[in-house]
Amino acid sequence: MTAPRRYALIERQVIEFNQVALGKAEMRTEDMFNRVMSKDNISVACLLESTTTDSRLVVANAHIHWDPLYRDVKLVQVAMLIEEIEKLREQFARFPPKPPKDCGNGGGAGVGKRPFSRYQDPSHIAAIICGDFNSVPHSAVYEFLSEGTVAADHEDFMTHQYGHYTNRGLYHKMGLKSAYAHIGELPLTNYTPGFEGAIDYIWYTTSTLAVTELLGEVDKQYLSRVVGFPNAHFPSE
Template identity: 50%
Template sequence: MMSENERRLVDGCATFYKASKYTLVEKHLIEFSAVAMQRPDFKKTDDMFNRVLGKDHIAVVTLLENKETGTRIIIANTHLHWDPAYRDVKLVQVALLIEEVEKIAQNFAKYPPRLPPTPSSAASSSTSPSVSENNASSRPPPVYSDGYKIPVIVCGDFNSIPNSGVYEFLSNGTIAPDHEDFMSHTYGKYTTEGIRHRLGMKSAYAATGEPPFTNFTTSFYDPIDYIWYSTSHLSVNSVLGPVDPAYIEKQVGFPNAHFPSDHLAIVSEFRLRPQREVAPPTARPPPVFPESSRAHA
């Protein structure tokens, strides 16, 4: 059992998945302070020791494979530091997270695809009411040439509002080394070369606009939780709408009798975008030379 003081110093995340549909291939725990210590360019940085290492925030990365189609997906779930006075730490944490997700994705792409369904398993699946699922199960599993071909979702409590450096980095894929959210602190290559990623992500709520808030207390009212997805591989079907404004007007903050947390749940339904098929090269017909044509005329 942990004491109350110990609980305040321990961060946690959980990711749940539908075990009947997906196989858990691998899971990774990312402790931002531990990852930061492994970077040679951070080891001589006082700001890293004084500001980053004292934080216990983490992320969980889950590698899943669809049992029927072999389609893969990577889910990252995280909790970043909360204090607005440490927005530099939040930016460092999210940069470390995305770097780790990219590395994990590249390794995941090297895993061989699952075996295609056997004739007996394909026959047994014919009793399923879904014709599309039967067709999917009869296709060979996808092959991923690199990690950027695997669908990625990065979600969680980012403790950052939409005009923050964290939001800018995730949506634009780049942050300048002198970005104001670094707050003039020094973080190795991050503050000499900037940070960037190639995941091509958007917030699931980008099309509808972020909710008015995802955290609601007596002193704070803003969106700070997000679901980011790789737009090349996923499309948004729908998102959960906001709480009725008429209800909110009568509240002073959460939690209350109807909402058990100061954070609201955000939900998005995705669909996989079809992979671009590369057409096999067609055989070139043999050349016909004029001389040979005349010889046979």
């Protein structure tokens, strides 16, 4: 016997960062064309609705460009990711609620009626953003996600020009926190002969969600017996 679904999938969208960049006419700089649009990284975002309470949730899984020589691209991709998720929350807030179970069953006047939308403010829709950000905790990507802002002259832009991103800086008001920030982040989520460190994260909106439990770090004895981590037995995202 299968367990009942807790959330129903309302909509799924693929966010292609090079296509998002292409649509930003005010930011079509040479660096945007040569450095960002040439990368094929994506994110998948799902709009979910609780089957019991009708509460809504946006869950996104992202894979950000890997190369440390392109930390400006990582930052631009994450900035676009947050903008797209904020747009999705605004759209989702306007979606009408699903029809009540008794709709059309001959109920009396007013039975089962709901307002057009219970979400007058998109920020009330919870969000989880997870994935491989290929960025360590002292990076601009981490700073932007956790603090909500990055200065226009941040060193991770590497003097490249990205329109208002590098004219005014980055800003968001999602109120995100890394799930593992409670313990100061994991020592590592990636382990290779040439690198070990934390680059994978689970971010959540603190105004609507809370962490209740966490998995511990990767067992060091296990790491001593494998070539790298993540691997086929323990994928990253």
